[in-house]
Amino acid sequence: MRRIKRIFVAAVILLVVFAAGRTSFVQGFLNHWNVKSEATLTAEGYPESLVQLYEKNEEARQFVLDYKKNGNNEQPIDISSDVTDGKIPLFLQWDERWGYRTYGDNFLAITGCGPTALSMVYVGLTGDTSMNPYAVAQMAQEDGFYVNGSGSSWSMMTELATKLGLSAQELSLSEDSIRQELSQGHPIICIMGPGDFTTSGHFVVLTGVDSDGKITVNDSNSKKNSNKAWKIDDLMSQIRDLWVYQ
Incomplete structure (x- = not known):
């Protein structure tokens, strides 16, 4: 019984610590995997529809990130x-x-x-x-x-x-x-x-x-x-x- 109580208390402490620092934890996780948050993309001036595409489709993330340098591309299209x-x-x-x-x-x-x-x-x-x-x-x-x-x-x-x-x-x-x-x-x-x-x-x-x-x-x-x-x-x-x- 004492062991169960110790485990329970430890779990509560971990939850409190996580709750107190959840913002930095999540941001750190995203930075670790080089994934930008919706708020970051919006603050950097990406159009809302591209921010949503970034969130919904990880295959298209590089396309979204390249918008700043290639968004005005008007080169002839060769397929x-x-x-x-x-x-x-x-x-x-x-x-x-x-x-x-x-x-x-x-x-x-x-x-x-x-x-x-x-x-x-x-x-x-x-x-x-x-x-x-x-x-x-x-x-x-x-x-x-x-x-x-x-x-x-x-x-x-x-x-x-x-x-x-x-x-x-x-x-x-x-x-x-x-x-x-x-x-x-x-x-x-x-x-x-x-x-x-x-x-x-x-x-x-x-x-x-x-x-x-x-x-x-x-x-x-x-x-x-x-x-x-x-x-x-x-x-x-x-x-x-x-x-x-x-």
Whole structure:
């Protein structure tokens, strides 16, 4: 019993010490791992939406930190090195070549999953490297496909794709139809609901079927999600709508 009491007292003391110095403890922990706090980024003048991106997506942290030196980058965009015949390229919406540029009411890095997905499909099918994510985003905005506060309208996935010269149609949400189209080399853009890819809505590209029967995905917001193969049931439970292209 005495031993239990001693352990309890020691635990209380540790909690008091931690509570008294929690600010310095947390800051020290962040400094140790070279992670900046939200307050620090805000104080340093980073835009609020990029601060939120830094907090939510650790893969994009270097992109956020590079904003101060590269945020005004207006260099011509060259994606030729990203393209391989017969493959759908992976473009990230927070790529520094275009992520700091504007799409709608925010950075393309924040709002640009739709144009980035359509760019991947278009470039992969045609080999035309002029339609990088920013070029598609400009077309989408000019044609009224951006909805303030929401992102890209779903109609963009057929209407703008058709304008670009692709054959695009809505696809039924079934395992057979998904597998059949992918096996024929037809990429599929999906709008995902809350789950593994997003807390709200997010466009991704289904690119193929691997040797284990799992689905390969290009997620413009995550290399990690793009480097793994997915069980089709896990994807279908999150898909809200989908479109197939050729």
